[in-house]
Amino acid sequence: MNELDELRKLYLSECTELLLQLEEYLARLEASGADADAVNGAFRAVHSVKGGAGAFGYDRLQDFAHLFESVLGLVREGSLAADETVAGELLRAGDLLADLVREAQGMGEVDAAREQAASTGLNVYLGAAAEDGGGDCAPDNLDDMVARLMAASGIEDDVPAGDVDHGDMASETVRAFTIHFRPLPDCLVHGNEPRLLFSALAALGEVEIEPDLTGLPPLDRIDPAVCAIAWVLRLTTTATRQDIEDVFAFVADDADLTIEDGAGGGDDSPRGGTMVEAIPAEDYPSVASDHPPPAQPPSRSTTGAAAGAPSRAIPSPPPPAITLRVDLDRVDRLVDLVGEIAITQAVLAQQSQELLPDQHGLLIQAVEELTQQMRALQESVMAIRTQPVRAVFQKMPRLVRDLADKTGKKMRLVLTGEETEIDKTVIERLGDPLTHLIRNAADHGLEGPDERVAAGKTAEGTIRLAAAQRSGRIVIDLTDDGRGIDLDRVLGKAVERGLVAAGTVLSPEEIINLIFAPGFSTAESVTDISGRGVGMDVVRANITELGGRISVRSEPGQGSTFTLALPLTLAVMDGIACRVGRQTYLLPVANVIESLQLDHKLVRDLIDVRRVMVLREQSLQLIWLRELFAVTDGDATNREIVVIVETEDGLRFGLVVDELIGQYQVVVKSLDRHYRRVLGVAAATILGDGRVAMILDVPGLSELDKAKRRDRRSNGNGARN
Amino acid sequence: MARLSASAKQNDLIETARPSVGAPYLCFVVDGRSYAIDVQIVREVRRWSEPTPLPDSPRFVRGAINLRGTIIPVYDLKERFGDGPTTPGHYHVLIVVAHDDKFTGLLVDAVSDLVEIDLLAIQKVDEANKGADCFVDSIAIIDDRVVAILGIGSVVLP
Numbered sequence: 001m002n003e004l005d006e007l008r009k010l011y012l013s014e015c016t017e018l019l020l021q022l023e024e025y026l027a028r029l030e031a032s033g034a035d036a037d038a039v040n041g042a043f044r045a046v047h048s049v050k051g052g053a054g055a056f057g058y059d060r061l062q063d064f065a066h067l068f069e070s071v072l073g074l075v076r077e078g079s080l081a082a083d084e085t086v087a088g089e090l091l092r093a094g095d096l097l098a099d100l101v102r103e104a105q106g107m108g109e110v111d112a113a114r115e116q117a118a119s120t121g122l123n124v125y126l127g128a129a130a131e132d133g134g135g136d137c138a139p140d141n142l143d144d145m146v147a148r149l150m151a152a153s154g155i156e157d158d159v160p161a162g163d164v165d166h167g168d169m170a171s172e173t174v175r176a177f178t179i180h181f182r183p184l185p186d187c188l189v190h191g192n193e194p195r196l197l198f199s200a201l202a203a204l205g206e207v208e209i210e211p212d213l214t215g216l217p218p219l220d221r222i223d224p225a226v227c228a229i230a231w232v233l234r235l236t237t238t239a240t241r242q243d244i245e246d247v248f249a250f251v252a253d254d255a256d257l258t259i260e261d262g263a264g265g266g267d268d269s270p271r272g273g274t275m276v277e278a279i280p281a282e283d284y285p286s287v288a289s290d291h292p293p294p295a296q297p298p299s300r301s302t303t304g305a306a307a308g309a310p311s312r313a314i315p316s317p318p319p320p321a322i323t324l325r326v327d328l329d330r331v332d333r334l335v336d337l338v339g340e341i342a343i344t345q346a347v348l349a350q351q352s353q354e355l356l357p358d359q360h361g362l363l364i365q366a367v368e369e370l371t372q373q374m375r376a377l378q379e380s381v382m383a384i385r386t387q388p389v390r391a392v393f394q395k396m397p398r399l400v401r402d403l404a405d406k407t408g409k410k411m412r413l414v415l416t417g418e419e420t421e422i423d424k425t426v427i428e429r430l431g432d433p434l435t436h437l438i439r440n441a442a443d444h445g446l447e448g449p450d451e452r453v454a455a456g457k458t459a460e461g462t463i464r465l466a467a468a469q470r471s472g473r474i475v476i477d478l479t480d481d482g483r484g485i486d487l488d489r490v491l492g493k494a495v496e497r498g499l500v501a502a503g504t505v506l507s508p509e510e511i512i513n514l515i516f517a518p519g520f521s522t523a524e525s526v527t528d529i530s531g532r533g534v535g536m537d538v539v540r541a542n543i544t545e546l547g548g549r550i551s552v553r554s555e556p557g558q559g560s561t562f563t564l565a566l567p568l569t570l571a572v573m574d575g576i577a578c579r580v581g582r583q584t585y586l587l588p589v590a591n592v593i594e595s596l597q598l599d600h601k602l603v604r605d606l607i608d609v610r611r612v613m614v615l616r617e618q619s620l621q622l623i624w625l626r627e628l629f630a631v632t633d634g635d636a637t638n639r640e641i642v643v644i645v646e647t648e649d650g651l652r653f654g655l656v657v658d659e660l661i662g663q664y665q666v667v668v669k670s671l672d673r674h675y676r677r678v679l680g681v682a683a684a685t686i687l688g689d690g691r692v693a694m695i696l697d698v699p700g701l702s703e704l705d706k707a708k709r710r711d712r713r714s715n716g717n718g719a720r721n
Numbered sequence: 722m723a724r725l726s727a728s729a730k731q732n733d734l735i736e737t738a739r740p741s742v743g744a745p746y747l748c749f750v751v752d753g754r755s756y757a758i759d760v761q762i763v764r765e766v767r768r769w770s771e772p773t774p775l776p777d778s779p780r781f782v783r784g785a786i787n788l789r790g791t792i793i794p795v796y797d798l799k800e801r802f803g804d805g806p807t808t809p810g811h812y813h814v815l816i817v818v819a820h821d822d823k824f825t826g827l828l829v830d831a832v833s834d835l836v837e838i839d840l841l842a843i844q845k846v847d848e849a850n851k852g853a854d855c856f857v858d859s860i861a862i863i864d865d866r867v868v869a870i871l872g873i874g875s876v877v878l879p
Binding site: 336337339340343583628629630631669670671673674675676678679680681684686690691692693694704 | 772773774775776777778782784785786787789790791792793794823824825878
């Protein structure tokens with residue numbers, strides 16, 4: 001991959017972030033109308049997208065961003081009020097911009113008709129504003145019109161108003177520019193490459209490049225990392241000043257740039273002379289100096305009027321938190337390593353307990369300190385992996401808008417708790433299930449406006465998506481105020497699909513859970529929206545895979561709530577440790593209901609080789625982990641413990657173990673990475689003594705038990721026959 | 722490393738003057754018999770430590786161990802070859818091999834030596850003579866001993 005591709009990749013990944021910001025600003029604009037911060041933020045985001053699009057030749061993206069930016073400019077200067085219609089149009093434009101970026105990223109194609117529609121929608125405002133402003137002639141082409149508007153209103157933040165004369169923007173005039181380009185000391189260190197800029201410039205027209213070596217320090221003071229050469233570039237082009245600035249957009253902070261009209265100002269350019277004087281050689285870090293160069297050399301304010309200076313119209317945003325882009329792989333390696341150190345530390349702690357305090361006091365104290373530090377380190381490292389759920393929530397408003405268009409229903413989405421933080425892996429894998437649930441809510445849950453009004457509700461339906469942290473888990477509620485789940489219909493469908501026998505009596509809770517059964521897919525008539533062959537069973541499988549559970553409540557006529565309970569992180573888990581023979585096993589805390597001592601007098605054998613225990617007048621199936629895993633070591637005690645566990649589906653049974661040890665937080669280690677999936681085992685972990693322990697999978701244990709009993713029965717029959 | 726030329730065709734050792742085109746193999750002993758594996762797939766050789774049993778697994782999978790924070794399965798090669806379980810003691814070792822990007826520990830009696838086997842002296846076991854459970858990929862004779870070269874793909878579960 002060459003450097004330009006690298007830059008392109010960087011630009012596209014930045015676009016993704018810019019679009020998220022844009023979406024947020026536009027949502028604020030929609031909610032609050034005239035919010036100067038939001039308008040400015042949206043403007044900046046679109047402007048940045050546009051800059052790069054021009055540099056990398058994404059023409060459609062650039063053109064649309066340009067149009068979008070112009071309309072935002074009207075809102076910013078107050079000549080266009082951000083009422084509901086305008087906000088809606090801007091949101092739609094944001095959606096299209098996002099699609100154009102995706103197209104540039106090589107994912108999907110944008111329908112030309114949609115692009116046309118969005119452009120037309122935006123053009124309406126530009127046309128209106130132009131007439132309001134009393135334009136002397138009707139605009140002939142869009143570029144001219146936008147250019148005139150921008151020049152008149154001073155939208156273009158990068159261009160000092162004085163420098164703009166209307167003729168500048170005329171699209172077909174061949175003009176000459178003289179560009180003084182002086183990289184600041186850090187320019188090359190930041191990965192900029194003047195050669196690429198010059199070739200991008202050459203693409204605009206004919207360019208003449210002349211180096212300016214006056215800034216070059218004496219040979220013994222040259223620092224190869226510092227660019228001491230400046231350039232004077234003479235460009236003859238039909239492109240606009242804006243196009244030239246776009247080429248330099250990436251180095252705006254790393255160079256002094258002046259663009260002058262005309263080919264003048266050659267070798268004897270007074271301006272070039274002052275520039276050289278303005279950055280004395282002393283400002284460059286010498287080889288001997290260890291100090292980084294000043295971020296803003298004093299010369300900057302004297303020469304950097306064009307590209308560097310912040311605009312006067314946009315109030316400078318609060319300094320953003322400094323972030324660092326890191327490969328997720330690297331973070332994962334760090335998480336793994338910290339997990340391993342934690343285990344070594346646990347071994348040390350265990351061993352040090354056997355030392356005599358009067359002989360090894362200092363060592364024991366140091367190990368105790370290490371334990372504290374280790375805990376802090378683990379928390380810090382885990383925090384790197386967490387992100388606000390906003391990352392996934394933010395995609396939903398657009399989905400709801402699309403669904404409203406497709407279904408013809410009126411609906412709005414209310415988001416709360418977007419700041420709730422959760423493991424990045426969980427976030428990444430939450431998008432699909434949430435999308436599906438929202439589709440379902442819009443399609444099946446919410447009624448049409450007429451039906452709602454008839455039921456005494458507002459015409460507009462509401463879908464609420466709320467996240468919160470509750471007792472060590474992240475709980476996400478998706479609520480709609482629609483018609484609720486029709487239990488009779490669900491049961492009817494389940495019977496029709498052969499999921500339950502006709503005439504079966506089920507509790508409301510059991511019926512509602514049938515929607516999660518494989519093969520139970522609801523409306524296949526509305527194939528475009530929710531009937532994609534993906535049923536709720538897949539949603540549940542997705543959530544279960546993440547170590548979470550999903551449940552549903554519904555009130556006829558009032559709506560439904562789907563609740564997802566998810567672990568904070570996939571890397572550590574709270575487990576109940578128990579012992580069978582010489583082995584330690586861990587049960588996920590989420591599955592454990594209670595535990596009690598096994599009373600053999602209460603155990604009954606059933607004919608299908610099941611054994612049950614009567615507890616509070618209900619029979620509870622018992623599974624002996626010793627038998628299930630064919631454990632032979634150690635003695636079975638006569639003081640066995642029953643741990644009552646429950647699966648996501650509400651299946652409850654008693655797991656019989658030798659001893660209950662306690663509750664621990666353990667690092668989850670994959671077993672199928674180097675082996676394979678094991679029925680009844682979710683993953684493995686490493687104990688304080690460095691040994692491996694299995695983390696049990698409760699539904700899997702039940703399956704394994706069924707399989708074993710089936711084998712035993714068929715063997716038994718075989719022996720008799 | 723012992724540099725040896727081997728021939729599978731005759732029992733007599735043929736000294737060759739030409740430069741060797743050999744590849745290094747790790748020799749080890751299982752149940753008194755000599756085997757070899759391509760050293761390139763060997764990640765490390767470890768002291769034997771009792772693994773944690775893996776439920777729902779074949780008998781030759783002795784369990785799982787912690788290899789510096791990674792969980793890898795341990796196979797009892799004697800059991801894998803159908804000769805019953807090994808009773809491991811202090812002298813038993815684990816050879817950690819990589820296959821298909823997965824690590825597996827192989828329990829063997831002992832590691833004997835590292836030899837370079839002339840590639841021309843390695844004879845493939847005829848497919849027709851291979852039984853269903855034949856894990857030996859090819860045969861080589863080094864000095865006076867017959868060494869069976871394991872095909873790791875058939876030993877390790879997919």
